[in-house]
Amino acid sequence: QKEVEQNSGPLSVPEGAIASLNCTYSDRGSQSFFWYRQYSGKSPELIMSIYSNGDKEDGRFTAQLNKASQYVSLLIRDSQPSDSATYLCAVKGGTGNQFYFGTGTSLTVIP
Amino acid sequence: ETGVTQTPRHLVMGMTNKKSLKCEQHLGHNAMYWYKQSAKKPLELMFVYSLEERVENNSVPSRFSPECPNSSHLFLHLHTLQPEDSALYLCASSQDPEGIAEQFFGPGTRLTVL
Numbered sequence A: 001q002k003e004v005e006q007n008s009g010p011l012s013v014p015e016g017a018i019a020s021l022n023c024t025y026s027d028r029g030s031q032s033f034f035w036y037r038q039y040s041g042k043s044p045e046l047i048m049s050i051y052s053n054g055d056k057e058d059g060r061f062t063a064q065l066n067k068a069s070q071y072v073s074l075l076i077r078d079s080q081p082s083d084s085a086t087y088l089c090a091v092k093g094g095t096g097n098q099f100y101f102g103t104g105t106s107l108t109v110i111p
Numbered sequence B: 001e002t003g004v005t006q007t008p009r010h011l012v013m014g015m016t017n018k019k020s021l022k023c024e025q026h027l028g029h030n031a032m033y034w035y036k037q038s039a040k041k042p043l044e045l046m047f048v049y050s051l052e053e054r055v056e057n058n059s060v061p062s063r064f065s066p067e068c069p070n071s072s073h074l075f076l077h078l079h080t081l082q083p084e085d086s087a088l089y090l091c092a093s094s095q096d097p098e099g100i101a102e103q104f105f106g107p108g109t110r111l112t113v114l
Helices: none
Strands: A005-006 A012-013 A018-023 A032-036 A045-050 A053-060 A060-064 A071-076 A087-091 A100-101 A105-110 B003-007 B010-013 B020-023 B031-036 B044-050 B053-057 B066-068 B073-079 B089-094 B103-105 B108-114
Touching: A005 A087, A012 A018, A018 A105, A032 A060, A032 A071, A045 A053, A045 A060, A045 A071, A045 B103, A071 A087, A071 B089, A087 B020, B003 B089, B010 B020, B020 B031, B031 B073, B044 B066, B044 B073, B053 B066
Parallel strands: A012 A105, B010 B108
Antiparallel strands: A005 A018, A018 A071, A032 A045, A032 A087, A053 A060, A060 A071, A087 A100, A087 A105, B003 B020, B020 B073, B031 B044, B031 B089, B044 B053, B066 B073, B089 B103, B089 B108
8 A cells, every 4th residue: 555645647627727636645643744846857846734634725725634534635726827737745654754755646727 | 055956967877887966955954855756656765864863764775875974965875776776866855854844855866877
């Protein structure tokens, strides 16, 4: 079983729509959760971090965490073509210094 | 320089060569990381240094040898690599190694092993 699972996509949404990206993780002891955006040929760039159950909003981005279901999601409102990238879900393991990344979801926003 | 820098950005080496990757962080962080990113695979954590001490070593082959001389610099020494080691090698840093703080990534070194 993979530590962090994401739908690889590709996910396509029209400009202005809401893009919904999902992630599940296996380690129930995990406490820290992150979403990174990675443009082709570039390094990952942090978008959101979330540590407690519920929603966390930052501009057009909302991260949602449900520890009981071991589920993290990222919503992008009013999607823009510049949001087209691969989105990586990352989870800090419950013990030690392990970080686990998903394979990423490729998002395309169609103008 | 700001953030996390890595040199070289691109490296082509033969299987018998010895080379080193360099990472420098200008953020005042005390933890540094090496990751490997291969196509269609998740980022793989290779090494973690906290306060200049190695705290994680994820069963990485001995042909990869990390070095952390101080909290701002991290090296990855390479020798007798294999073609399957070709990948993007990313360095990251964070304020604390416990994982509460976010990691910031450098631009990466694209490594090709012939």
